[in-house]
Amino acid sequence: MxxxxxxxxxxxxxxxxxxxxxxxxxxxxxxxxxxxxxxxxxxxxxxxxxxxxxxxxxxxxxxxxxxxxxxxxxxMKQKRQETLERITTEYGTQLRMNRSIQAEGSFAVIKEDMNFRRYLYRGKENVLAQSVLLAIAYNINKLHFKIQGGRTGKFLTELKAS
Ligand code: SF4
Structure with a gap:
């Protein structure tokens, strides 16, 4: 309406x-x-x-x-409008793009490249410990590639100009 x-x-x-x-x-x-x-x-x-x-x-x-x-x-209507305006700005679009690269890309790397398919232990503490080790390994790997590629200090991928 x-x-x-x-x-x-x-x-x-x-x-x-x-x-x-x-x-x-x-x-x-x-x-x-x-x-x-x-x-x-x-x-x-x-x-x-x-x-x-x-x-x-x-x-x-x-x-x-x-x-x-x-x-x-x-x-709710006002907040929805404000959110829509925020996420459609250039910076908002860049953040959305980076979210998909960084968050979803991490899962892809962990599952496919690091071949992590299932937890080896049972129980909350053990699963948490294994998750932390996995995150440390992932971050070291990522830092290594960033240093090699001279991309340290850069946190967001730039939007491509169309
Ligand atoms: S509000 Fe719905 S039911 Fe009422 S006049 Fe309009 S279209 Fe018809």
Missing amino acids: EYDPETDEYICSKGKKLRPLYDRRSKNRNGYVSTVTVYECESCQGCPYKDKCIHGNNCKTPLEERNKRLNVSKV
């Missing part, structure tokens, strides 16, 4: 306005308090999309008498 920030209203595919009714606060198991704004359509009477648009079959009010309601967390 289209959102009009001036009036704080959503406009549905039938051109009807969904206006804010009230804010609902709730607390989750971790104690985080979130606020959701409930919007309601001005009138869904006679709309042919009603059965697809309105969800919640357990509602006691018959579908014919109901109007579409929309729950929106404004904080």
Whole structure:
């Protein structure tokens, strides 16, 4: 649905306005308090999309008498927008590319090049010890190649100019 920030209203595919009714606060198991704004359509009477648009079959009010309601967390929406803006900047794109090279590449090197397929020991402490040894070996190997290639002090691969 289209959102009009001036009036704080959503406009549905039938051109009807969904206006804010009230804010609902709730607390989750971790104690985080979130606020959701409930919007309601001005009138869904006679709309042919009603059965697809309105969800919640357990509602006691018959579908014919109901109007579409929309729950929106404004904080979540804002954070999502901020994140999208951050990850699509040049620096954000570079970080995403490096994440895939560095994190996923490490697993590939450990599994394929170092031929590490399974832990040799059982138990949390033993698995942790083996993981630490593996990480040390991987890091020494990586440092060696960085020194050989004269790439020390460089942490991020540059983006290729298109
Ligand atoms: S059911 Fe209501 S909100 Fe959904 S498309 Fe129809 S008029 Fe719009």
